[in-house]
Amino acid sequence: MDNTQHTPMLHHRKETERYSEPRIPHSANYAVRSDPNPLQEDPDIEDDIVYCVNPECLVTDAQLDTCAKHFSAYYGVWSQFASTETDGQAEAGSKIRMKPDQLRAQSLPDGANNILITAVTAEGRQVAHCFVSQWIRGNDRIWWITQLLVLPSYRNQRRATKMLQALVLHCNIGRVPCTKDFVGILSPHPYSIAAVLRVFGRGIECLPSKPDWEKKxxxxxxxxxxxxxxxxxxxxxPVEYVRDATPCLKTLTAHTGFFIDHTVSNRSLQRLVFAMNKQVREPWQWLFGSLVEGSEYLCVLHFQFDPDHKMQPKFCKSPVISLGEASLADFVANISIKPVHHRYSRLISRSLINYAEIDRYLCDFPESCSLDPRLRYRTHISMATRAIARRVLEAKSLLSRHQLGIVEVMGAKQIPESLRPVYSDVLSPVPDYTSTWRNINEYTQEVFEEDPNFSTRLLILQAIHFKELKDEFEKRRKDEAEKRQKEKERRQTNDAKKKAEEERKKKSVERKLTDKEKRQSSDAPTMACKTKPVHSQLPSTAPSRTRRLSTSRYESSLFVTSQRKPSASTQVTSTAQPRIDSAHKPIASLAQRHKSLSPSPGLFFPDRSSRESCRSDVLTRQFPRNSGNTLSREKRP
Incomplete structure (x- = not known):
């Protein structure tokens, strides 16, 4: 079972014109081919079937006549409630007929872009058709399949699937950016739903079971x-019967007032359910629920084309063998001594329930075979029978609510190995090929026809097996959820540890940088060690804390402009390190130290403005603290 969409072969179309909108007035022919198989068989190749996509403007009256004729002949018959609900217009058991005018009004409505897809053989015979209406809802495109029909002799060959694939390829469904595509259908036929699921979903194989889907x-x-x-x-x-439909909240169905007989649909559904339960281990129930009179299945899917998707159904691909404490070598060595009873036994794990004892209990106490769960018998008080009686009561409770569903689901399941010896010692033992509940029910009906409780015993045993498989599946799913949760917690713990380690390393680096800066600052001098070169011939002004000279001897010699050219030693910046006072902290700059002290005295400037203007042009020479020199003096010639 493959859900891959294959690239079709185009006839009379250019590659650049492959995708078209529904309203574009031109048609196209597609030859959708399956993958090669070992037998090299493909009915489409043998019959040379081509799938034609035609917009509404190109649909001819001859095509409508053919579609109406096929619908009236092969779609279905009216149910027994049709005559009452339609005031005698429809007779129960008669074929549902539709005229071309009715078909045009229903399948080609106004206000929508309508398309007709047909499957035509090389001789020009139409063997299938599909009507699709498309309209816009906000930014979403809605594609509704109003009618889907394949002739009986061409069914079970994926004709409906390939018609829908041709629609996807022609109208570019699921490929337009910033646009969502929704595909819907109302149909009483399960195979129509399966075709829609295969093209626009992940296939019926990936459809969840109804109880699982209802929970989450x-x-x-x-x-x-x-x-x-x-x-x-x-x-x-814009389709009238779709607009008037009423969805049912508990099931994926809708009441449309279309009273078609469900006999054929129920038979098809049984085949689908049987095939699915034959593939999967756990009980699988039809997701859409059961149909009531006047209702149809409702399926709406959000479709986005994914070329990389490959369906991976959860089937029993490998044998499920419970070896217990025995090794694989012992199991293989004992095959000749203890042969496998039937070909499907390798898919059955060893059950913890002894079904032979339960069957013996039901035979010893026939009153326990009553399906009424309210009846309790207090005659069995032993510990061995108490557990069996509890299982029987649980099975009766399940049968009172889901008897038909359990019978459909368990029909494809393999019978437990502990039950086979019970029917092997009778006069007509169960053959080896009788492996499923359906097979053993059909076979033993003739052998045990004189036993009035035999059918009831089988129902109870099926219900017990149903509950066992369901509990096993729930336990496995719970274990997987716990495993995923533990894995998630482990990843979170590792991420937290990694993050904490990164933070620790970051703080360690910051601490090292801080310590290095502190060491560098502690080793720095108390004042700036570099002396700026004197570019001006004028002496610098006195510092703010310069001691005033009161002696007249020095007043005449201070601040005298030297006209001599400065020596080379004064132009080179001094690189000698000043003395560092270890008892005091280093001083950043001289300006910060003398910020709050009184300004320098005005020695030979008449006013403050002249002194400030001169200071802005004269570079001040700075000396270390206690250098022994108050001002920079130069010897007179």
């Missing part, structure tokens, strides 16, 4: 939309 619908994003989410799509539909 958000865990299955590829499943159909819930009924209450489908209501806006129905209300905006």
């Amino acid at each position: 619908p958000n865990d299955y994003p590829d499943a159909p939309l819930q009924s209450h989410k489908c209501l806006p799509f129905l209300q905006c539909s």
